[in-house]
Amino acid sequence: MRKLLLGALMLWMMAGCEPQPKACLDWGDTLEAGTTLNLESCSEDFDFLTWEFSDDRGYIGDNVERIFEDETSLSVRLTAYSDGGYRTDNVTHEFKTSFRYIDRMEVIGTSDFASFRLAMEGGSWSVGGAEGTFTEEAPFVVYVWPDDKQVIESTRNGGFTVYGVRNGNTSNLGSSPTYNFETYKDNPMVLESNFGLTFKVFWRFRD
Amino acid sequence: MKHFSVLLLLFGLLFNGVAQDSTKVRFYVKGSSDFWIKLDGELLPVRNVQMITPGLHDIEIWSPMHKKYKGTIEVPVKDSISYYQELKKDPEYIQYLIQTDEYKRKVFIGKTAPLFLAFSGAVASPFLHSMRKRWHEESIKENFKSQYFSSNVTGAENVTRRYNTVNAAFFTSLGLTGSGLIAYYFTRKWVEKLDKPVYRQQNPFTVEMFELGMNPVTNTPVVGLTLNF
Numbered sequence: 001m002r003k004l005l006l007g008a009l010m011l012w013m014m015a016g017c018e019p020q021p022k023a024c025l026d027w028g029d030t031l032e033a034g035t036t037l038n039l040e041s042c043s044e045d046f047d048f049l050t051w052e053f054s055d056d057r058g059y060i061g062d063n064v065e066r067i068f069e070d071e072t073s074l075s076v077r078l079t080a081y082s083d084g085g086y087r088t089d090n091v092t093h094e095f096k097t098s099f100r101y102i103d104r105m106e107v108i109g110t111s112d113f114a115s116f117r118l119a120m121e122g123g124s125w126s127v128g129g130a131e132g133t134f135t136e137e138a139p140f141v142v143y144v145w146p147d148d149k150q151v152i153e154s155t156r157n158g159g160f161t162v163y164g165v166r167n168g169n170t171s172n173l174g175s176s177p178t179y180n181f182e183t184y185k186d187n188p189m190v191l192e193s194n195f196g197l198t199f200k201v202f203w204r205f206r207d
Numbered sequence: 208m209k210h211f212s213v214l215l216l217l218f219g220l221l222f223n224g225v226a227q228d229s230t231k232v233r234f235y236v237k238g239s240s241d242f243w244i245k246l247d248g249e250l251l252p253v254r255n256v257q258m259i260t261p262g263l264h265d266i267e268i269w270s271p272m273h274k275k276y277k278g279t280i281e282v283p284v285k286d287s288i289s290y291y292q293e294l295k296k297d298p299e300y301i302q303y304l305i306q307t308d309e310y311k312r313k314v315f316i317g318k319t320a321p322l323f324l325a326f327s328g329a330v331a332s333p334f335l336h337s338m339r340k341r342w343h344e345e346s347i348k349e350n351f352k353s354q355y356f357s358s359n360v361t362g363a364e365n366v367t368r369r370y371n372t373v374n375a376a377f378f379t380s381l382g383l384t385g386s387g388l389i390a391y392y393f394t395r396k397w398v399e400k401l402d403k404p405v406y407r408q409q410n411p412f413t414v415e416m417f418e419l420g421m422n423p424v425t426n427t428p429v430v431g432l433t434l435n436f
Contacts (some may be wrong), residue, residue: 048344050351058355060348084340085347 021046021080023091030205033071033097039064043089046080068097071206098205102160106139106188109197113164116173118142120160130164139200162191162199173197229258231287232280238294239270246280250435261285268292269411272300299406306404313401317394325387328380335377342370 024042031037040063043049051059054075057066068074074097079090105118110133117126127142134140162173173193184191188200234255236242244251245267251257261284269275273294280290349363357363418431 048348050347052355056355058351060351081344081347083344085344086340 018082018084018087019045020087021082021089023049023078023080023089025076025078025091025093027093027095029095031068031095031097032205033068033099036065036067039066041078041080043078043080045082046089047083047085048081050079050081052077052079071098072096100203101206102144103202103204104144105142105162106134106200106202107142107197108134108136108139108200109195110134111140111164111195111197113166113171115165116140116142117163117165117170118144118160119163126165160201162193164195164197171195173199229260230282230285232257232259232282233287233289234268235289235291236268236270236294237292238273238296242268242270242294244268267411268294270294271408272297272406274298275411297409299409303404303406310401310404314398317398317401318391321387321390321394323387324383325385325391328383328385328387332377332380332384335373335380338373339370339377342366342373346370 022044023046024044026042027039031039039051041049048060049062051061051064053059055072059066073094075092075094077090077092079088081088102118102120105116107116107130111130113130115126115128116130117124125142125144127140130140132140164171164173173195174191184201187204188202191199191201193199234242234244234257236255241253243253244257246257246259247264259280259282261282264280264282265277266280267275267277274297276292276294278292282288346363346367346369349357349359349366353360353363412434414432415435416431416433420429420431421427422429
Protein backbone atom coordinates (compact mmCIF):
# COMPACT_ATOMS: atom_id res chain seq x y z
CA MET A 1 0.00 0.00 0.00
CA ARG A 2 2.81 2.38 0.90
CA LYS A 3 4.63 1.66 -2.36
CA LEU A 4 1.43 2.27 -4.26
CA LEU A 5 0.90 5.61 -2.58
CA LEU A 6 4.53 6.52 -3.14
CA GLY A 7 4.24 5.58 -6.81
CA ALA A 8 1.13 7.67 -7.24
CA LEU A 9 2.86 10.59 -5.54
CA MET A 10 5.88 10.28 -7.83
CA LEU A 11 3.62 10.06 -10.87
CA TRP A 12 1.90 13.22 -9.78
CA MET A 13 5.20 15.00 -9.17
CA MET A 14 6.49 13.94 -12.55
CA ALA A 15 3.35 15.24 -14.20
CA GLY A 16 3.72 18.52 -12.35
CA CYS A 17 7.30 19.22 -13.38
CA GLU A 18 7.06 21.54 -16.33
CA PRO A 19 10.09 23.52 -17.49
CA GLN A 20 9.94 27.29 -17.33
CA PRO A 21 9.23 28.55 -20.84
CA LYS A 22 11.34 31.31 -22.31
CA ALA A 23 9.79 33.87 -24.62
CA CYS A 24 12.13 35.29 -27.24
CA LEU A 25 11.88 37.47 -30.34
CA ASP A 26 14.93 38.14 -32.47
CA TRP A 27 13.51 40.28 -35.21
CA GLY A 28 15.18 43.47 -36.24
CA ASP A 29 13.67 46.87 -35.63
CA THR A 30 11.81 46.90 -38.92
CA LEU A 31 9.44 44.50 -40.63
CA GLU A 32 8.42 44.80 -44.23
CA ALA A 33 4.99 46.21 -44.90
CA GLY A 34 2.69 45.16 -47.70
CA THR A 35 3.82 41.57 -47.92
CA THR A 36 2.88 38.36 -46.22
CA LEU A 37 5.27 37.73 -43.37
CA ASN A 38 5.77 34.53 -41.46
CA LEU A 39 6.80 35.74 -38.03
CA GLU A 40 8.64 33.23 -35.92
CA SER A 41 9.99 33.34 -32.41
CA CYS A 42 13.12 31.99 -30.79
CA SER A 43 11.20 30.89 -27.69
CA GLU A 44 12.13 27.71 -25.87
CA ASP A 45 10.45 25.12 -23.66
CA PHE A 46 6.96 26.29 -24.48
CA ASP A 47 3.78 24.45 -25.28
CA PHE A 48 2.01 27.27 -27.06
CA LEU A 49 2.46 30.97 -27.76
CA THR A 50 0.15 33.96 -27.84
CA TRP A 51 0.94 37.05 -29.85
CA GLU A 52 -0.69 40.37 -28.98
CA PHE A 53 0.01 43.19 -31.38
CA SER A 54 -0.59 46.78 -30.41
CA ASP A 55 -2.97 47.14 -33.34
CA ASP A 56 -5.39 44.90 -31.39
CA ARG A 57 -4.68 41.75 -33.29
CA GLY A 58 -4.03 38.54 -31.42
CA TYR A 59 -2.77 35.17 -32.59
CA ILE A 60 -2.21 31.76 -31.06
CA GLY A 61 0.49 29.58 -32.54
CA ASP A 62 4.16 28.93 -32.92
CA ASN A 63 4.34 31.44 -35.72
CA VAL A 64 2.18 34.19 -37.16
CA GLU A 65 1.39 34.87 -40.77
CA ARG A 66 0.19 38.38 -41.35
CA ILE A 67 0.47 41.44 -43.55
CA PHE A 68 1.14 44.92 -42.25
CA GLU A 69 -0.79 47.11 -44.64
CA ASP A 70 0.79 50.42 -43.74
CA GLU A 71 3.95 51.89 -42.40
CA THR A 72 3.57 52.33 -38.69
CA SER A 73 5.15 51.75 -35.30
CA LEU A 74 3.89 48.75 -33.43
CA SER A 75 4.74 46.49 -30.57
CA VAL A 76 4.07 42.83 -29.97
CA ARG A 77 3.76 41.06 -26.66
CA LEU A 78 4.74 37.42 -27.00
CA THR A 79 3.75 35.10 -24.16
CA ALA A 80 5.16 31.59 -23.95
CA TYR A 81 3.14 29.08 -21.94
CA SER A 82 4.26 25.79 -20.48
CA ASP A 83 2.18 22.65 -20.92
CA GLY A 84 -1.03 23.43 -19.10
CA GLY A 85 -0.29 27.14 -19.13
CA TYR A 86 0.65 27.41 -15.47
CA ARG A 87 4.10 28.81 -16.16
CA THR A 88 4.58 31.72 -18.51
CA ASP A 89 7.19 34.09 -19.79
CA ASN A 90 6.63 37.09 -21.99
CA VAL A 91 8.58 39.58 -23.97
CA THR A 92 7.51 42.82 -25.60
CA HIS A 93 9.18 43.90 -28.78
CA GLU A 94 8.73 47.26 -30.42
CA PHE A 95 9.20 47.55 -34.15
CA LYS A 96 8.16 49.59 -37.12
CA THR A 97 6.83 48.49 -40.46
CA SER A 98 8.14 49.86 -43.69
CA PHE A 99 7.85 49.21 -47.38
CA ARG A 100 11.03 48.55 -49.28
CA TYR A 101 12.55 51.52 -51.07
CA ILE A 102 14.87 51.08 -54.01
CA ASP A 103 18.08 53.07 -53.75
CA ARG A 104 19.76 52.13 -56.99
CA MET A 105 20.16 49.48 -59.63
CA GLU A 106 23.51 48.19 -60.85
CA VAL A 107 23.77 46.52 -64.24
CA ILE A 108 26.54 44.00 -64.93
CA GLY A 109 27.31 42.46 -68.30
CA THR A 110 27.70 43.48 -71.94
CA SER A 111 24.93 45.79 -73.07
CA ASP A 112 24.02 47.08 -76.53
CA PHE A 113 21.13 49.07 -75.11
CA ALA A 114 21.22 52.82 -75.35
CA SER A 115 19.56 53.25 -71.96
CA PHE A 116 18.03 51.33 -69.08
CA ARG A 117 14.80 52.30 -67.40
CA LEU A 118 13.67 51.23 -63.98
CA ALA A 119 9.87 51.51 -63.79
CA MET A 120 7.62 51.30 -60.77
CA GLU A 121 4.20 52.39 -59.81
CA GLY A 122 4.46 56.12 -59.48
CA GLY A 123 7.40 56.77 -61.71
CA SER A 124 10.35 55.57 -63.69
CA TRP A 125 14.02 56.39 -63.82
CA SER A 126 15.95 56.21 -67.03
CA VAL A 127 19.68 56.56 -67.59
CA GLY A 128 21.37 56.74 -71.00
CA GLY A 129 24.84 55.76 -72.16
CA ALA A 130 24.23 52.14 -71.28
CA GLU A 131 26.21 50.57 -74.11
CA GLY A 132 29.36 48.75 -73.14
CA THR A 133 30.68 46.07 -70.82
CA PHE A 134 30.09 46.53 -67.11
CA THR A 135 31.72 44.60 -64.27
CA GLU A 136 31.17 44.08 -60.56
CA GLU A 137 33.79 46.68 -59.87
CA ALA A 138 32.51 49.15 -62.46
CA PRO A 139 28.80 48.56 -62.96
CA PHE A 140 26.29 50.69 -64.82
CA VAL A 141 24.25 52.43 -62.15
CA VAL A 142 20.68 53.72 -62.26
CA TYR A 143 20.03 55.85 -59.19
CA VAL A 144 16.60 56.45 -57.81
CA TRP A 145 16.94 59.98 -56.70
CA PRO A 146 17.32 62.97 -56.07
CA ASP A 147 15.96 62.36 -52.55
CA ASP A 148 13.76 60.14 -50.41
CA LYS A 149 10.60 61.91 -51.35
CA GLN A 150 10.81 60.52 -54.83
CA VAL A 151 11.33 56.93 -53.80
CA ILE A 152 8.41 54.78 -54.80
CA GLU A 153 6.77 52.29 -52.48
CA SER A 154 7.37 49.36 -54.70
CA THR A 155 6.11 46.50 -52.64
CA ARG A 156 2.56 47.66 -52.36
CA ASN A 157 2.16 47.44 -56.11
CA GLY A 158 3.88 44.18 -56.58
CA GLY A 159 7.33 45.09 -57.87
CA PHE A 160 9.17 46.83 -60.61
CA THR A 161 10.17 46.37 -64.23
CA VAL A 162 13.48 46.89 -65.98
CA TYR A 163 13.46 48.06 -69.58
CA GLY A 164 16.20 48.46 -72.11
CA VAL A 165 15.91 50.93 -75.01
CA ARG A 166 17.63 50.09 -78.26
CA ASN A 167 17.17 51.67 -81.68
CA GLY A 168 14.02 53.34 -80.41
CA ASN A 169 12.56 50.03 -79.26
CA THR A 170 11.88 49.27 -75.61
CA SER A 171 12.42 45.73 -74.35
CA ASN A 172 11.34 44.26 -71.04
CA LEU A 173 14.50 42.79 -69.58
CA GLY A 174 12.99 40.89 -66.72
CA SER A 175 12.54 37.17 -66.77
CA SER A 176 8.91 37.98 -66.11
CA PRO A 177 7.00 41.20 -66.70
CA THR A 178 7.88 42.40 -63.22
CA TYR A 179 10.23 41.48 -60.46
CA ASN A 180 8.01 40.74 -57.53
CA PHE A 181 9.12 41.79 -54.09
CA GLU A 182 7.25 38.83 -52.64
CA THR A 183 9.81 36.59 -54.31
CA TYR A 184 13.03 38.52 -53.88
CA LYS A 185 14.00 39.26 -50.31
CA ASP A 186 17.78 39.59 -50.43
CA ASN A 187 19.49 42.93 -50.44
CA PRO A 188 20.63 43.49 -53.06
CA MET A 189 18.16 41.54 -55.14
CA VAL A 190 20.16 39.80 -57.87
CA LEU A 191 18.10 39.43 -61.03
CA GLU A 192 19.14 37.62 -64.17
CA SER A 193 17.68 38.91 -67.45
CA ASN A 194 17.11 37.10 -70.74
CA PHE A 195 19.78 39.28 -72.37
CA GLY A 196 22.78 38.07 -70.42
CA LEU A 197 22.62 40.96 -68.05
CA THR A 198 22.58 40.87 -64.29
CA PHE A 199 20.72 43.48 -62.30
CA LYS A 200 21.49 44.19 -58.67
CA VAL A 201 18.75 46.19 -57.05
CA PHE A 202 19.68 47.74 -53.69
CA TRP A 203 16.89 48.62 -51.34
CA ARG A 204 16.30 49.89 -47.78
CA PHE A 205 13.57 50.43 -45.26
CA ARG A 206 12.40 53.92 -44.36
CA ASP A 207 14.47 55.41 -41.53
CA MET B 208 -11.43 -34.33 7.50
CA LYS B 209 -13.08 -34.11 10.92
CA HIS B 210 -16.56 -34.10 9.40
CA PHE B 211 -15.66 -36.90 7.12
CA SER B 212 -14.53 -39.04 10.03
CA VAL B 213 -17.67 -38.22 11.99
CA LEU B 214 -19.69 -39.19 8.94
CA LEU B 215 -17.85 -42.51 8.73
CA LEU B 216 -18.56 -43.12 12.37
CA LEU B 217 -22.22 -42.19 12.06
CA PHE B 218 -22.69 -44.42 9.02
CA GLY B 219 -21.28 -47.26 11.07
CA LEU B 220 -23.76 -46.61 13.82
CA LEU B 221 -26.61 -46.36 11.32
CA PHE B 222 -26.13 -49.88 10.06
CA ASN B 223 -25.99 -51.29 13.55
CA GLY B 224 -28.68 -49.40 15.48
CA VAL B 225 -31.94 -49.24 13.53
CA ALA B 226 -34.75 -51.27 15.13
CA GLN B 227 -37.58 -52.55 13.08
CA ASP B 228 -40.38 -51.38 15.36
CA SER B 229 -39.38 -47.76 15.30
CA THR B 230 -40.99 -44.46 14.51
CA LYS B 231 -39.70 -42.14 11.86
CA VAL B 232 -38.88 -38.87 13.55
CA ARG B 233 -38.32 -35.77 11.47
CA PHE B 234 -36.16 -33.26 13.27
CA TYR B 235 -36.70 -29.59 12.59
CA VAL B 236 -33.95 -27.72 14.36
CA LYS B 237 -34.25 -23.99 14.15
CA GLY B 238 -31.03 -22.06 14.22
CA SER B 239 -28.71 -24.18 12.15
CA SER B 240 -28.74 -26.68 9.34
CA ASP B 241 -25.78 -28.58 10.77
CA PHE B 242 -26.59 -30.30 14.02
CA TRP B 243 -25.77 -33.46 15.88
CA ILE B 244 -28.22 -35.49 17.90
CA LYS B 245 -27.38 -37.69 20.79
CA LEU B 246 -30.16 -39.99 21.90
CA ASP B 247 -29.84 -41.77 25.23
CA GLY B 248 -26.13 -41.10 25.16
CA GLU B 249 -25.67 -42.44 21.66
CA LEU B 250 -24.74 -40.28 18.66
CA LEU B 251 -27.22 -40.56 15.82
CA PRO B 252 -26.31 -40.40 12.15
CA VAL B 253 -26.10 -36.88 10.79
CA ARG B 254 -29.46 -36.43 9.11
CA ASN B 255 -32.76 -34.89 10.08
CA VAL B 256 -34.84 -38.06 9.70
CA GLN B 257 -34.19 -40.72 12.30
CA MET B 258 -35.78 -44.04 13.12
CA ILE B 259 -36.34 -44.08 16.89
CA THR B 260 -37.99 -46.71 19.03
CA PRO B 261 -41.14 -45.45 20.74
CA GLY B 262 -40.83 -44.36 24.32
CA LEU B 263 -39.19 -41.60 26.38
CA HIS B 264 -35.64 -40.79 25.43
CA ASP B 265 -33.01 -38.40 26.63
CA ILE B 266 -31.97 -36.16 23.78
CA GLU B 267 -29.11 -33.74 23.24
CA ILE B 268 -28.82 -31.54 20.18
CA TRP B 269 -25.81 -29.47 19.40
CA SER B 270 -24.87 -27.19 16.60
CA PRO B 271 -21.81 -24.99 16.19
CA MET B 272 -22.20 -21.51 17.70
CA HIS B 273 -25.26 -22.66 19.65
CA LYS B 274 -25.88 -23.84 23.17
CA LYS B 275 -26.32 -27.55 23.52
CA TYR B 276 -29.91 -28.50 24.12
CA LYS B 277 -30.67 -31.16 26.67
CA GLY B 278 -34.12 -32.59 27.12
CA THR B 279 -36.38 -35.56 26.56
CA ILE B 280 -38.38 -36.76 23.63
CA GLU B 281 -41.52 -38.84 23.85
CA VAL B 282 -41.73 -40.98 20.74
CA PRO B 283 -45.21 -42.45 20.18
CA VAL B 284 -45.95 -45.59 18.22
CA LYS B 285 -46.65 -44.02 14.89
CA ASP B 286 -45.36 -44.14 11.39
CA SER B 287 -43.78 -40.74 11.67
CA ILE B 288 -43.71 -37.67 13.84
CA SER B 289 -42.08 -34.30 13.69
CA TYR B 290 -39.86 -32.90 16.40
CA TYR B 291 -39.23 -29.18 16.60
CA GLN B 292 -36.49 -27.66 18.60
CA GLU B 293 -34.95 -24.23 18.56
CA LEU B 294 -31.31 -23.93 19.49
CA LYS B 295 -30.25 -20.77 21.21
CA LYS B 296 -27.19 -18.92 20.11
CA ASP B 297 -24.22 -19.25 22.35
CA PRO B 298 -24.07 -15.93 24.31
CA GLU B 299 -20.31 -15.97 23.92
CA TYR B 300 -20.75 -16.20 20.19
CA ILE B 301 -23.17 -13.28 20.22
CA GLN B 302 -20.66 -11.34 22.25
CA TYR B 303 -18.00 -12.35 19.78
CA LEU B 304 -20.11 -11.05 16.90
CA ILE B 305 -20.64 -7.73 18.67
CA GLN B 306 -16.95 -7.44 19.45
CA THR B 307 -16.07 -8.37 15.88
CA ASP B 308 -18.36 -5.66 14.54
CA GLU B 309 -16.82 -3.17 16.90
CA TYR B 310 -13.33 -4.30 15.92
CA LYS B 311 -14.11 -4.03 12.22
CA ARG B 312 -15.61 -0.60 12.73
CA LYS B 313 -12.50 0.60 14.53
CA VAL B 314 -10.20 -0.89 11.89
CA PHE B 315 -12.30 0.77 9.21
CA ILE B 316 -12.14 4.14 10.93
CA GLY B 317 -8.48 3.87 11.87
CA LYS B 318 -7.02 2.14 8.84
CA THR B 319 -9.28 1.20 5.95
CA ALA B 320 -11.05 4.52 5.53
CA PRO B 321 -7.95 6.76 5.77
CA LEU B 322 -5.94 4.54 3.46
CA PHE B 323 -8.82 4.24 1.03
CA LEU B 324 -9.19 8.01 0.95
CA ALA B 325 -5.45 8.49 0.54
CA PHE B 326 -5.28 5.84 -2.16
CA SER B 327 -8.31 7.19 -4.01
CA GLY B 328 -6.90 10.70 -3.91
CA ALA B 329 -3.45 9.53 -4.96
CA VAL B 330 -4.84 7.58 -7.88
CA ALA B 331 -7.25 10.29 -8.98
CA SER B 332 -4.92 13.27 -8.62
CA PRO B 333 -2.60 12.53 -11.59
CA PHE B 334 -5.57 12.08 -13.90
CA LEU B 335 -7.28 15.16 -12.52
CA HIS B 336 -4.02 17.07 -12.83
CA SER B 337 -3.77 16.06 -16.46
CA MET B 338 -7.37 17.16 -17.08
CA ARG B 339 -6.78 20.33 -15.11
CA LYS B 340 -3.78 21.21 -17.27
CA ARG B 341 -5.73 20.57 -20.44
CA TRP B 342 -8.69 22.69 -19.37
CA HIS B 343 -6.45 25.43 -18.05
CA GLU B 344 -4.73 25.58 -21.43
CA GLU B 345 -8.12 25.55 -23.15
CA SER B 346 -9.41 28.33 -20.92
CA ILE B 347 -6.38 30.50 -21.67
CA LYS B 348 -6.81 29.94 -25.39
CA GLU B 349 -10.58 30.47 -25.36
CA ASN B 350 -10.28 33.65 -23.32
CA PHE B 351 -7.59 34.87 -25.68
CA LYS B 352 -9.76 34.06 -28.67
CA SER B 353 -12.78 35.79 -27.19
CA GLN B 354 -10.61 38.84 -26.52
CA TYR B 355 -9.14 39.07 -30.00
CA PHE B 356 -10.98 37.22 -32.68
CA SER B 357 -13.89 35.19 -31.44
CA SER B 358 -17.28 36.42 -30.39
CA ASN B 359 -18.01 33.14 -28.63
CA VAL B 360 -17.82 34.48 -25.08
CA THR B 361 -20.10 31.72 -23.83
CA GLY B 362 -17.66 29.10 -25.07
CA ALA B 363 -14.85 30.71 -23.11
CA GLU B 364 -17.03 30.88 -20.00
CA ASN B 365 -17.96 27.21 -20.36
CA VAL B 366 -14.34 26.20 -20.67
CA THR B 367 -13.42 28.31 -17.67
CA ARG B 368 -16.26 26.75 -15.67
CA ARG B 369 -15.06 23.27 -16.59
CA TYR B 370 -11.56 24.18 -15.59
CA ASN B 371 -12.77 25.46 -12.23
CA THR B 372 -14.66 22.22 -11.64
CA VAL B 373 -11.71 20.01 -12.52
CA ASN B 374 -9.41 22.24 -10.53
CA ALA B 375 -11.60 21.91 -7.47
CA ALA B 376 -11.71 18.13 -7.94
CA PHE B 377 -7.94 18.04 -8.24
CA PHE B 378 -7.38 19.92 -5.00
CA THR B 379 -10.01 17.78 -3.33
CA SER B 380 -8.11 14.67 -4.37
CA LEU B 381 -4.92 16.19 -2.95
CA GLY B 382 -6.78 16.98 0.25
CA LEU B 383 -8.07 13.42 0.44
CA THR B 384 -4.57 12.04 -0.03
CA GLY B 385 -3.06 14.34 2.56
CA SER B 386 -5.82 14.01 5.14
CA GLY B 387 -5.99 10.24 4.64
CA LEU B 388 -2.26 9.83 5.20
CA ILE B 389 -2.25 12.16 8.19
CA ALA B 390 -5.23 10.38 9.73
CA TYR B 391 -3.58 7.01 9.17
CA TYR B 392 -0.34 8.27 10.69
CA PHE B 393 -2.12 9.21 13.89
CA THR B 394 -4.40 6.17 14.11
CA ARG B 395 -2.09 3.36 13.04
CA LYS B 396 -0.67 2.79 16.56
CA TRP B 397 -4.16 2.69 17.97
CA VAL B 398 -5.24 0.20 15.30
CA GLU B 399 -2.18 -1.97 15.88
CA LYS B 400 -3.03 -2.19 19.57
CA LEU B 401 -6.55 -3.39 18.91
CA ASP B 402 -7.12 -7.02 19.87
CA LYS B 403 -9.00 -9.06 17.36
CA PRO B 404 -11.85 -10.84 19.11
CA VAL B 405 -11.60 -14.61 19.23
CA TYR B 406 -14.44 -17.03 19.64
CA ARG B 407 -13.53 -20.37 21.15
CA GLN B 408 -16.12 -22.86 20.30
CA GLN B 409 -17.23 -24.96 23.26
CA ASN B 410 -17.03 -28.13 21.28
CA PRO B 411 -18.85 -30.98 22.97
CA PHE B 412 -17.02 -33.58 20.97
CA THR B 413 -14.27 -35.65 22.48
CA VAL B 414 -11.74 -37.60 20.52
CA GLU B 415 -12.14 -41.26 21.25
CA MET B 416 -9.74 -42.59 18.72
CA PHE B 417 -6.97 -40.93 16.74
CA GLU B 418 -4.81 -42.86 14.37
CA LEU B 419 -2.20 -41.85 11.82
CA GLY B 420 -1.32 -43.99 8.86
CA MET B 421 -0.32 -44.11 5.19
CA ASN B 422 -2.55 -44.85 2.28
CA PRO B 423 -0.60 -47.53 0.40
CA VAL B 424 -2.31 -46.78 -2.92
CA THR B 425 -1.92 -43.05 -3.04
CA ASN B 426 1.08 -43.06 -0.72
CA THR B 427 -0.33 -40.18 1.29
CA PRO B 428 -0.79 -39.80 5.04
CA VAL B 429 -4.26 -40.49 6.42
CA VAL B 430 -5.85 -39.75 9.79
CA GLY B 431 -8.41 -41.88 11.48
CA LEU B 432 -10.61 -40.08 14.00
CA THR B 433 -13.54 -41.01 16.20
CA LEU B 434 -15.45 -38.24 17.93
CA ASN B 435 -18.23 -38.31 20.46
CA PHE B 436 -20.03 -35.82 22.62
